[in-house]
Amino acid sequence: MAEETKQETPAASGAAKAPAQLRALLGEKIGMTQVFNKDGELKAVTVVQAGPCAVVRVKAKDGKDGYSAVVVGFGAVREKSLNKAELGLFKKAGLQPMRHLKEFRLADVSGIAAGQAVDVSRFAPGDFVDVQGSSKGKGFAGVMKRHNFRGMPASHGASDKERSPGSLTSRRSLGKVLKGQRMAGHMGDVTVTMSKLEVLQVEPETNKIYVHGPVPGANGSVVSILETSKNLKRRVVREKVKQVKRDKMGNIIQEKASPKKKAK
Numbered sequence: 001m002a003e004e005t006k007q008e009t010p011a012a013s014g015a016a017k018a019p020a021q022l023r024a025l026l027g028e029k030i031g032m033t034q035v036f037n038k039d040g041e042l043k044a045v046t047v048v049q050a051g052p053c054a055v056v057r058v059k060a061k062d063g064k065d066g067y068s069a070v071v072v073g074f075g076a077v078r079e080k081s082l083n084k085a086e087l088g089l090f091k092k093a094g095l096q097p098m099r100h101l102k103e104f105r106l107a108d109v110s111g112i113a114a115g116q117a118v119d120v121s122r123f124a125p126g127d128f129v130d131v132q133g134s135s136k137g138k139g140f141a142g143v144m145k146r147h148n149f150r151g152m153p154a155s156h157g158a159s160d161k162e163r164s165p166g167s168l169t170s171r172r173s174l175g176k177v178l179k180g181q182r183m184a185g186h187m188g189d190v191t192v193t194m195s196k197l198e199v200l201q202v203e204p205e206t207n208k209i210y211v212h213g214p215v216p217g218a219n220g221s222v223v224s225i226l227e228t229s230k231n232l233k234r235r236v237v238r239e240k241v242k243q244v245k246r247d248k249m250g251n252i253i254q255e256k257a258s259p260k261k262k263a264k
Contacts, residue, residue: 018055018116023227024104025050025118026074027209029133031219035210037200038125045200046215048131050225051207053118056093056101058109068109072118073098074222100222120202120209123225126235127199133216133223137189147182192216196228198235 027050035045057071077099079087090097093114106112123129143149143165152161165184168177177183194215201210215223227233245253 015054015115015117017121018118019111020122021108022055022070022104022106022112022118023122024070024072025120025123025209025225026053026072026100026102027051027207027223027225028075029215029217029219029221029223030208032214035200043200043212044214045210045212046131048209048211048215048223048225049207050209051119054093054095054098055112055114055116055118056089056095056098057114058112059103060109067105068107069103069105070109070112071101071103073101075099102224104224104226119204120207121204123199123202123209125199125201126237128196128228128230128233128235129199129211129225130193130195130228131197131211131215131223131225132191132193133221135188135190135192135216136218138187140185141187142184143182146184146187149182196230196232 027048030047030049032044032046034042037043051074053072053074055070056073059065059067059069059071061068073090073095075098077097079097081099082090082097087097095115138145142163144151144163149165152158152164152166154162165182168181168183169175194213197211197213197215199209200212201208203209209225211225217223245255247253
């Protein structure tokens with residue numbers, strides 16, 4: 001199969017950047033490594049090739065869609081890999097075809113237009129982000145691997161029951177398995193969101209972002225990075241205040257100066 005032709009990215013073509021309220025990106029997980037933060041602490045980070053992305057479509061609440069959202073695209077793809085409807089969407093936005101599309105809900109879409117570029121420069125070290133992706137698929141798994149069951153006894157006449165789930169029903173009169181019962185089945189390959197990961201480094205020249213902690217999915221999988229939904233959006237650095245020492249009566253204890261060594 002012939003290799004895919006690399007399309008010109010919106011950032012490289014000099015497209016206008018999207019407004020600051022659009023804090024969402026698509027990227028490719030590269031892998032994990034270690035970096036030192038500004039305090040000299042060694043931190044485990046996940047490197048994500050985030051963007052450059054482009055705004056493909058804008059949905060307004062007062063329009064035919066009925067809600068406010070922005071569709072962001074990432075990654076190049078050949079035209080023959082898309083159908084006419086998808087090609088028309090990119091042609092209307094004035095963009096090259098893209099492989100991955102994801103919709104992000106926004107309360108305010110004013111100033112955002114199709115064709116604008118989105119890159120890692122809208123995030124800075126110290127910001128908290130939510131990273132979402134698909135976890136690794138494990139295939140069909142038993143209850144011990146899937147739900148951390150301890151298994152059945154290996155003695156007292158038990159035969160080949162060490163990894164058995166045990167009883168499935170709790171009521172004799174019910175006679176059926178309730179929905180949601182923890183049993184063996186397909187494990188992994190589900191959408192997982194890691195909340196409030198701190199951004200440690202941002203490299204705008206290479207479109208790489210370093211987030212503290214693990215990110216779901218295998219290396220090379222597509223993940224989405226957006227501003228955290230938690231209340232604290234950025235790490236607050238508080239200066240250490242020197243505490244005043246007091247005695248039992250509340251009087252301030254003066255620190256004694258260390259005696260100077262006599263010169264020989």
